[in-house]
Amino acid sequence: MSTSIKARPTGLKDVEKGSSLWADAYVRLKKNKLAMLGGVIVISILVTCFVIAPILSWMGFDGNEQDLANKFAGPSTKNLLGTDQLGRDLLMRVLQGGQISLLVAIMATMLTVTIGVIYGGIAGYVGGRIGNAMMRIVDGLLAMPFLIIVILFREVISGQVDEIARFLIDDWGWNDNDVLRFANLIPLTFAIAGFGWLSMGRIVRSSAASLAQQEFVEAARSLGLSHRRILFRHILPNMLGPIIIYATLTIPSFILYEATLSYIGLGIEPPNSSWGKLIQEGANYLETNITVLAVPAVLFSLTLFAFNFLGDGLRDALDPKASKD
């Protein structure tokens, strides 16, 4: 015993300093030009929608002001991308629609990650019969038609949200316009997350299950740590890679869900608008003026591209072994 302790290399300084997982991943990510391009586009779109658009609207550009004498106008200094079928400024419409699309997708992704990590983490860590039963529920819900389950959730939740919104307006004296506009987004967000967390839960479960078998978890357990501590301090940090990757890839798919629902007419309601709604409106005027379809469609597709390339790149960077599909 004592000799083996003495034989340990002395002076950790001599050992070459290893680079962390994250530093490694960043080096790999920087080499991936498509992913970097995707990242730059994602950041530019976020900045345009959430920083530049509010500045423009403060400067007097308005996406809701109608000017019926000026329908389908070409680009001008007043309307940088021209106007739509009601003479509204197309650029501001698209940017404000983007705010809603992105906001819903990002909020729904955060919800998805929270629910998926807790549910999948518990199912994977507990394992056995309970874990299996938990996953069968997920499998079962995945066999539901997507539209039915999302609309069902949305309707059930919107009843509750309406009550809360009314309470905030009547009893707390909040600005009814702002509350209603935001309250309009909540049911949709929850509905999308209510379906979306299923896949997240599956991914988290499989990585939690494999981590729960590993020796460091056994060591933590034999030290007498509580289950909650093991789950949140030991297993969760090791799952961050897959969670980040999946979350990045979830955002574009949620943007798509939201757009599909809004396109159908079951998503965002006026006065809010979103890319899906704009595309749907634009498709009606396809023959009169293609820009009202093209502008939102291009921005929407570009955003999906960028998020997907960034997500793929992150996966290749964080988990080189899994970069198969």
Place this chain on the structure above:
Amino acid sequence: MLRIILSRLLQTLVVVFLLVTFTFFAIRMMPGNPFADVKALTEENKAAMERLYGLDKPLHIQYANYWKNVLLEGDFGDSFSMKGRKVSTLIAESFPISLKLGLLSLLLAMSLGIPLGIIAALFHNKWQDYTAMIIAMAGICIVTFVLGPIFQLSFAKPLSWLNVAGWSRPSDVILPAITLCFGVAAYLARLTRGGMLDILSQDYIRSAKAKGVSQLNIITKHALRPALVPAVTFLGPAFAAIITGSFVVESIFLIPGMGQYFVLGIQNQDYTLVLGLVLFYGILMGIANLMSDLALIFMDPKLRNS
């Protein structure tokens, strides 16, 4: 083999039973009433309607009655919103349309996506790979409701033998099938590429190369079958989803398929229609998954023992 099939079918039945139960009770939590939207409906009429559809009875009796009708009489009930139509008739009329559209677009997707994925894997990290993957990404990102209108404008308008929308001529299936196929083709291409890359790095492929087997033979005889495993796993659920109709594509091209009922049913709180659809979809999903599992067992001998 027979035991696997039977146990999987049993599992499907359990899942479908639970899903219908969940839907049965969840749909009643929706605010409003199935007949609230019908204009000029007095309280008495509404009560009469509820009596007619058995909605005045306690919930557990309604639930028991639903299963009694489905199991003993094969009756899915009358649709609430489409007056005088049975749910089974609605499904029987619209499903063949969606099936035809879905099968054609799946066929297109497979003949497009799988070769694309193989090419990408064979030229891994070369320009062919990047091009194929960018095309695949375009298939995912340029969605049906953008593609559909563009196709209508650029093909149906100038070509007289294509209708812009509708479902009267045999050629009417072409544009919607193409619109629908790109997304699936894109996923298939990515999954095939991944599976192919995985297999091409295996030892037995290296042995085959060392023996001097030609590139074509390596791909077709040795690599392709196991490489398609991820794609086939994806195809199971995708198959069930596609043949039951895409609401978006069917509404763009005005096709009287099944997709519309998924939205109309839940929107109109048409309890029987929604339950019938959940039941039908769940069973189809189970069968499709079983078929894809059987295909996997055939493709990957390692799976036969487990």
